[in-house]
Amino acid sequence: MAKNDFAYEVDFPPYDECLAEGGFDSHYSMENAHWCLLGEIVSFEPFMRFRTIIRDKNGEKLVVAFYLDRDDNINPANFKVGHTLAIMNPQQRFFLDGTKGVRVEESHRVAVFPTSLKSLFGIGKSIVSDCGDRDDGKKMCHGCKKLGDTKDMMRCGACHYYYYCSKECQAKGWNELGHKQACKVVERANFKALVELDFDNHQGDFKFAVE
Ligand SMILES: [Zn+2]
Numbered sequence: 320m321a322k323n324d325f326a327y328e329v330d331f332p333p334y335d336e337c338l339a340e341g342g343f344d345s346h347y348s349m350e351n352a353h354w355c356l357l358g359e360i361v362s363f364e365p366f367m368r369f370r371t372i373i374r375d376k377n378g379e380k381l382v383v384a385f386y387l388d389r390d391d392n393i394n395p396a397n398f399k400v401g402h403t404l405a406i407m408n409p410q411q412r413f414f415l416d417g418t419k420g421v422r423v424e425e426s427h428r429v430a431v432f433p434t435s436l437k438s439l440f441g442i443g444k445s446i447v448s449d450c451g452d453r454d455d456g457k458k459m460c461h462g463c464k465k466l467g468d469t470k471d472m473m474r475c476g477a478c479h480y481y482y483y484c485s486k487e488c489q490a491k492g493w494n495e496l497g498h499k500q501a502c503k504v505v506e507r508a509n510f511k512a513l514v515e516l517d518f519d520n521h522q523g524d525f526k527f528a529v530e
């Protein structure tokens with residue numbers, strides 16, 4: 320499975336490019352279209368209705384308002400300022416108070432990744448370049464970028480994405496190349512599901528796991 324690139328704006332559009340409520344788009348309005356908005360949490364208000372403010376890749380701030388069923392819950396503890404919210408198939412909406420944002424009616428449409436938006440983009444870039452699937456089946460060492468056969472390499476036991484040709488390269492990846500921090504994000508089931516989602520062919524709703 321190819322890995323998705325967060326920089327690809329058809330799949331990961333900024334807020335301004337998302338489908339508008341009641342609008343039409345030749346791509347996003349199609350049946351089974353999927354797109355994901357990524358935004359860093361600026362504030363979170365766990366009151367009557369959950370609301371959070373996020374900032375997208377263009378620096379645009381928007382409201383995310385949750386209108387969940389009584390049986391459908393999100394975990395407020397996940398909504399930490401500075402972490403990144405992913406929202407599947409969000410639509411641009413203007414609220415009655417004049418603010419703009421997104422309305423979320425099902426908790427499985429959102430996931431929070433424990434890292435800033437900037438660092439999430441960095442992790443995604445590294446995954447595409449270091450963990451992308453190759454036609455020849457070889458794996459790239461995260462430490463020295465040499466290619467090798469799977470059987471000759473070690474794999475990160477937590478995320479299973481990164482490969483290493485030696486203990487030295489593993490230590491380099493972990494300490495110098497930041498995998499110690501990145502792995503906490505990459506090992507998450509929701510992160511992998513998003514990175515591996517077949518945006519063009521996935522049938523029906525894509526659902527994040529509830530964390
Ligand atoms: Zn190496």
Ligand SMILES: [Zn+2]
Pocket residue numbers: 475476477478479480481498502505506
């Ligand atoms: Zn890892």
